[in-house]
Amino acid sequence: MPYVNIKVTNEGVTKQQKSQLIQGVTQLLETILNKNPATTVVVIDEVETDNWGIGGEQVTERRKVGK
Amino acid sequence: MPYVNIKVTNEGVTKQQKSQLIQGVTQLLETILNKNPATTVVVIDEVETDNWGIGGEQVTERRKVGK
Amino acid sequence: MPYVNIKVTNEGVTKQQKSQLIQGVTQLLETILNKNPATTVVVIDEVETDNWGIGGEQVTERRKVGK
Amino acid sequence: MPYVNIKVTNEGVTKQQKSQLIQGVTQLLETILNKNPATTVVVIDEVETDNWGIGGEQVTERRKVGK
Amino acid sequence: MPYVNIKVTNEGVTKQQKSQLIQGVTQLLETILNKNPATTVVVIDEVETDNWGIGGEQVTERRKVGK
Amino acid sequence: MPYVNIKVTNEGVTKQQKSQLIQGVTQLLETILNKNPATTVVVIDEVETDNWGIGGEQVTERRKVGK
Incomplete structure (x- = not known):
């Protein structure tokens, strides 16, 4: 469940x-x-890199500098 | 609310x-x-069948066998 | 599901x-x-009024003034 | 965190x-x-107006009447 | 992340x-x-059995009949 | 909203x-x-440190070693 x-x-x-x-x-x-x-539910959300922030920065920007 | x-x-x-x-x-x-x-909020998320699992299987695969 | x-x-x-x-x-x-x-899951979360805000205010404070 | x-x-x-x-x-x-x-994560979800309800109405319909 | x-x-x-x-x-x-x-976050929520429903029933009631 | x-x-x-x-x-x-x-809703969840993991470890354990 x-x-x-x-x-x-x-x-x-x-x-x-x-x-x-x-x-x-x-x-x-x-x-x-x-x-x-049988009743375990798993839902995967794929989030655009513009919409994900860590360390106060968008992942899109982090990827540009190799983070 | x-x-x-x-x-x-x-x-x-x-x-x-x-x-x-x-x-x-x-x-x-x-x-x-x-x-x-007036302040009840309802948000509906539609999730791709590849991204939803139940019983350890993707829904995409379950649909192929009529589940 | x-x-x-x-x-x-x-x-x-x-x-x-x-x-x-x-x-x-x-x-x-x-x-x-x-x-x-059979496979519909419903989960109810009860949130303390200090932890719920609407209109920029805690519900705890809104309740005090009859909102 | x-x-x-x-x-x-x-x-x-x-x-x-x-x-x-x-x-x-x-x-x-x-x-x-x-x-x-460094470890604060922020995720932004953009939800279609057909999928968002408030006051029992879809936002799509509210927008049509200027709400 | x-x-x-x-x-x-x-x-x-x-x-x-x-x-x-x-x-x-x-x-x-x-x-x-x-x-x-290092940046994978896992949050576990433990939900009271009165607050969890499956098959239209509270888990509390299902447990009573051995489900 | x-x-x-x-x-x-x-x-x-x-x-x-x-x-x-x-x-x-x-x-x-x-x-x-x-x-x-007026219609912005904010909900704060406070999660026990046993129930929060980062880097594969419970926060409870991380706190013991000053992380």
């Missing part, structure tokens, strides 16, 4: 990688907390 | 259906909790 | 009212979008 | 405005709570 | 289990998406 | 500081995006 929301920047995450995240997180919750995988 | 976030898969929800959800949820909060509809 | 998060101020919501919200929202999603109730 | 999520309607927010929001919120958290800006 | 929010029912999750979830999710994001663990 | 959610660790944030955050964020949204403060 857990609900997991994963937010990452929108920088080319593949369908396969999303599938691996969904599987991996669902397994963790089963292994660690004995949660039934 | 309530805030409601509804997440559904992005599978053809119409503008009319969104309007009905907004009206319906706002009315529920007024009826059950006596919340003033 | 929808996920709904309802945030309200922590001002005496009863167990019965929470049950009504869960039922009501689940039914709306079935009626309007034909979503299977 | 704070995490801030800002949701606004998708009505032409510029990259520059997003940058100002990220800077401004990060500074507020440093000034008021002494939080280290 | 990812942000992960895990919501589970408040049914005795230990500090050790939370630590394992944090480590596990952070490693998954490094392994699958090459994300720097 | 914006909705802002601020998550910080639960480490002694005062009512006054919460009020300043609510005012400050509401003003930023008015100044930068011309948003009407």
